[in-house]
Amino acid sequence: MSRILSKLTLMLIALPLAAAAEVQPIEYNAEELVEQAVIGEISQPAMRESIYRVKADGSVAMRPGTGSITYNYRTGDSAVNMAGNHVEPAVSLYNLDSDNSRTGNDNRALNALSMIGNRVRIVSGEATGETGWVIGKHGGVEHVMVDFAPEVYDHLVIGDSMQIRAVGGGMRLTNVDGVRVFNASPDLIDALNANGAGITADGRLRVPVTHTIPAKIMGSGLGRDHVYTGDYDIQMFDEDVNERHHLDSLRFGDIVAITDADHSYGRHWRGGAISVGVVVHGKSMTAGHGPGVTTLFTSPDGNIELVEDANANLKSLLAIP
Secondary structure, three states, X not given: OHHHHHHHHOOEEOXXXXXXXXXXXXXXXXXXXXXXXXXXXXXXXXXOOOOOEEOOOOOEEOOOOOOOEEOOOOOOOEOOOOOOOOOOOEEEEEOOOOOOOOXXXXXXXXXXXXXXXXXXXXXXXXXOOOEEEEEEEEOOOOEEEEXXXXXXXXHOOOOOEEEEEEEXXXXXXXXXXXXXXXXXOHHHHHHHHOOOOEEOOOOOEEEEEOEEEEHHHEOOOOOOOOOOOOOEEEOOOOHHHHHHOOHHHOEOOEEEEEEEEXXXXXXXXXXXXXXXXXXXXXXXXXXXXXXXXXXXXXXXXXXXXXXXXXXXXXXXXXOOO
């Protein structure tokens, strides 16, 4: 019987507004959270010695990739329909060590402490004083992605510095059991509470999502022992699976669920578990890769109720212009 109930938890359901109104707001340890500044600068795009990438079908191609200022793909835009490879939306930040390393303490702090929805302020260059939002983290290249109002972009230059008010590290949910939270800012939790998320009468975390994705198609990013930085990728090399799960409609900023996935101490397959994250980078032609997902919530026992909502995207949740 418990097995049946566990499986029922995995169903993506559209609930009437009356039912959605019954949830209590998500509560967390707000009074304990530490708010610190972290800083990064706009990264130059990088390219390997061979400009070609080998595609999963064995052919090769040159495509734009990670880093830089991406003018025409921002929060809410397609993460799939592009001639790119691992494209990061909006603006990509890093904090390089003196030896240009991306793996030093400063860049690690930028990545681990920046939370989805944290506020960003530009502190150098022509756009000094403008503010925006953290929208993602990308592993491997170790970037933090941030977005701004459209009119800011023409005033940005690679190398401009941006300071983030980093708050959300150490967050724990206080009115639901069996669910862990990662990479979420208080502003994001507040936005979710205002848009259908909450704690149900039977003690589950209810979360609106745009897509439900099976863990069996998740690829690059597996094998780490934490999810406080980076992401892992949705493989899109099977057209039947893409159609069944509507993967061609994935957008940057979509809140998505991954079923049979436990992210408590790294990312792995676990039957009945549910994890929820946000789409942070674009598709890839390389085997094992695809649109990336940064973790927000996980429940090893599936104590998360999913609600289908096409508007469950950072663009509307955070009111990004």
